[in-house]
Amino acid sequence: MEILSSRILVRPTDPATSLTFYRDTLGLAIHREFPGGTVFYLGAGLLELSGRGTAGDRANLALWLQVRDLETTQRDLRERGVTIVREAREEPWGLREMWIADPDGVRIVLVEIPENHPMRKDQR
Incomplete structure (x- = not known):
């Protein structure tokens, strides 16, 4: 395929x-x-x-969106009145993530990939 x-x-x-x-x-x-x-x-x-x-359970759906600067994104979204479901933090797998949700509760994971993360080095 x-x-x-x-x-x-x-x-x-x-x-x-x-x-x-x-x-x-x-x-x-x-x-x-x-x-x-x-x-x-x-x-x-x-x-x-x-x-x-x-309306229904949206727990099995999430959007994964990469951003350049997570701290700036978090500040900008908060200023626009977006509820931050989970504050920005570094995850054990090395990515920086924060969570928000759309009006129907669809989870949106905003991700910043640090310079030294393997996802930046292997760009197949």
Whole structure:
């Protein structure tokens, strides 16, 4: 199987609130819009908000987003009124992480990869 591109699909319970969160609060750039949906850039990936979901357990879903500077990101999000679910800290595996959640409770893990981490050295 050859994968040419990919995106994460999120079916929000309140599309307008989720659109505001991802577009305005997080400041994600829009890749494209279509009737009933918006696709955002996520670095080399894409996030599509479309359709309407139902409330349910989102515990098995998380977005992993790499940022350049986690401390600055945490400060900026806090200033925008985003609730920090877990403060920025260094994990045992060497990454710096903090957690937030979208309006439906989808966990968003914001990650800074330190200069000396193996993920920076092996860029296959």
